[in-house]
Amino acid sequence: MTHLNSLWLWWLAILVITISVVMLGILWSKLKPLSSSSPLPPGPRSLPVVGYLPFLGPDLHKQFTNMANTYGPIFKFHMGSKLHVVINTSELTKVVTRDQDHTFANRNLTIAASIITYGGQDIVFSNNSHWRKLRKIFVHEALSNKNLAACSYFRSNEVRKTIKNVFGKLGTSIDIRQVSFLTESNVLTSMILGNTSTVGSRHLGEELHIVSTNISEIFGRPNMSDFFPKLAWFDLQGVERDMKKQLKMMDEIIESMIEQRTKLNSKMSHDEVCDHEEKKDFSQILLELKNQEDGSPLDITHIKALLLDVMIVGAETTATLIEWVMTEIMKNLDVMKRVQEELEEIVGLNNIVEEYHLQKLQYLDATIKETLRLHPILPFLMPRSPSKDCTVGGYTVPKDSTVLLNVWSIHQDPRHWDNPLEFNPDRFLTYHEAKKSYNGNNLNFFPFGSGRRLCPGLPLAEKMLLFILASLLHSLTGVCPRAKSMTFLKNLVLHSRN
Numbered sequence: 001m002t003h004l005n006s007l008w009l010w011w012l013a014i015l016v017i018t019i020s021v022v023m024l025g026i027l028w029s030k031l032k033p034l035s036s037s038s039p040l041p042p043g044p045r046s047l048p049v050v051g052y053l054p055f056l057g058p059d060l061h062k063q064f065t066n067m068a069n070t071y072g073p074i075f076k077f078h079m080g081s082k083l084h085v086v087i088n089t090s091e092l093t094k095v096v097t098r099d100q101d102h103t104f105a106n107r108n109l110t111i112a113a114s115i116i117t118y119g120g121q122d123i124v125f126s127n128n129s130h131w132r133k134l135r136k137i138f139v140h141e142a143l144s145n146k147n148l149a150a151c152s153y154f155r156s157n158e159v160r161k162t163i164k165n166v167f168g169k170l171g172t173s174i175d176i177r178q179v180s181f182l183t184e185s186n187v188l189t190s191m192i193l194g195n196t197s198t199v200g201s202r203h204l205g206e207e208l209h210i211v212s213t214n215i216s217e218i219f220g221r222p223n224m225s226d227f228f229p230k231l232a233w234f235d236l237q238g239v240e241r242d243m244k245k246q247l248k249m250m251d252e253i254i255e256s257m258i259e260q261r262t263k264l265n266s267k268m269s270h271d272e273v274c275d276h277e278e279k280k281d282f283s284q285i286l287l288e289l290k291n292q293e294d295g296s297p298l299d300i301t302h303i304k305a306l307l308l309d310v311m312i313v314g315a316e317t318t319a320t321l322i323e324w325v326m327t328e329i330m331k332n333l334d335v336m337k338r339v340q341e342e343l344e345e346i347v348g349l350n351n352i353v354e355e356y357h358l359q360k361l362q363y364l365d366a367t368i369k370e371t372l373r374l375h376p377i378l379p380f381l382m383p384r385s386p387s388k389d390c391t392v393g394g395y396t397v398p399k400d401s402t403v404l405l406n407v408w409s410i411h412q413d414p415r416h417w418d419n420p421l422e423f424n425p426d427r428f429l430t431y432h433e434a435k436k437s438y439n440g441n442n443l444n445f446f447p448f449g450s451g452r453r454l455c456p457g458l459p460l461a462e463k464m465l466l467f468i469l470a471s472l473l474h475s476l477t478g479v480c481p482r483a484k485s486m487t488f489l490k491n492l493v494l495h496s497r498n
């Protein structure tokens with residue numbers, strides 16, 4: 001009996017040991033990747049629940065640049081329950097936008113963005129296959145070289161109207177941002193509608209300017225509901241409510257544009273349709289894609305979301321940059337003098353600026369580039385979000401975190417720029433091509449972004465920026481003999497900060 005008992009105990013001991021070894025093995029194999037994976041990036045201490053939110057100031061790009069001096073080129077902080085990672089060097093930007101571009105191609109949808117983009121149906125906020133489809137249509141159909149060339153008439157027409165309008169206002173205050181927004185949005189609506197920026201007696205540019213200003217203001221408010229999703233239902237700051245009002249107005253503008261285009265299409269005779277095939281406008285391209293019988297790639301909400309991107313993102317960014325360039329030119333009178341001398345030489349005193357002059361205006365182009373270096377319009381581009389956990393600079397960047405690329409800081413990195421704080425357009429005249437290009441390949445200068453999310457509006461933006469600025473400066477600051485230049489300059493209203 002004793003012998004049997006000890007045998008049984010012996011077997012039990014072996015069983016317990018075997019089970020323990022197996023369990024430990026399983027546990028070890030589960031823990032192994034965690035213990036050997038990289039840590040999260042360093043970052044400041046945060047408060048419970050709210051995280052770092054109470055410590056964030058108004059000029060985040062400057063604050064994050066200072067924080068990078070303390071925590072290093074990649075650091076993290078929490079806003080409520082959301083993890084944010086900030087990247088401050090071109091070397092680490094390369095890891096995100098080139099080495100792991102595919103993983104970092106997504107964007108997180110905030111509540112405000114979701115409302116105004118019909119639930120993330122536009123290019124800026126959509127992801128994966130839907131984004132690929134929209135982007136392809138936008139780049140290859142709407143902004144193809146052929147289409148851009150065909151639309152040169154709209155650009156000249158709208159720029160001329162602007163100059164005439166501003167001349168009429170000489171002696172009174174002129175809001176340069178509003179003027180630029182209206183010009184750009186009229187060009188964009190002409191490209192969308194074919195030949196007009198009006199619907200009936202409505203001037204769409206003016207309506208868009210009001211809605212767009214409101215949308216930008218709402219986007220600028222940090223929204224508690226994004227950082228504490230459980231609070232979203234209460235909409236404590238009224239962000240959801242206010243954005244819904246803007247959506248209603250925007251939706252009405254876009255529907256009136258689509259309606260006008262549909263009416264024009266139905267009125268066209270067969271011959272006119274064939275003639276028009278040569279130069280289709282954007283809304284016509286989109287409506288045709290919608291009406292395809294073999295399973296349309298687009299529905300009406302996608303079309304609205306796309307038009308919204310073009311009109312709000314396109315006009316707002318261009319207008320803001322023009323305002324910054326004018327601010328820098330007015331602060332640096334030697335720069336203004338050289339811009340005027342160049343315009344006098346290339347365009348001439350008794351002439352008007354034409355598109356063919358633009359590529360010869362190298363000093364003005366360098367002035368725009370230097371402005372983009374010091375004042376990138378989107379100082380963190382548009383935030384990305386990795387679709388899986390990944391490693392950047394030896395640290396783990398978790399899936400779904402928000403990644404901010406601090407382009408403002410990288411554009412002033414003394415390792416890559418001499419006297420980085422000085423406004424000096426000449427640097428862009430002397431650099432070799434690769435160093436001054438901003439098409440996304442040069443990660444020391446990428447105001448239009450980089451990788452697969454690079455700004456698709458870049459070719460149009462380039463043309464419009466030079467055209468509007470050259471025309472304004474040529475006509476109004478003394479090159480053109482009719483202008484009372486100093487009156488004009490004194491009356492400019494500029495909102496640019498810092």
Ligand code: HEM
Nearest residue numbers: 123124314317318321377381382448449450453455457461
């Ligand atoms: C001064 C002018 C402009 C600047 C500085 C600018 C800058 C940018 C930047 C930094 C991004 C984000 C890139 C990234 O995440 O890597 C972007 C995206 C975008 N831009 Fe522009 N942009 C300008 C003009 C335009 C224009 C004129 C249009 C349209 C006609 C446009 C349409 C877009 C769209 C649709 C996106 C989203 C692309 C995507 O997510 O795939 N932009 N832009």
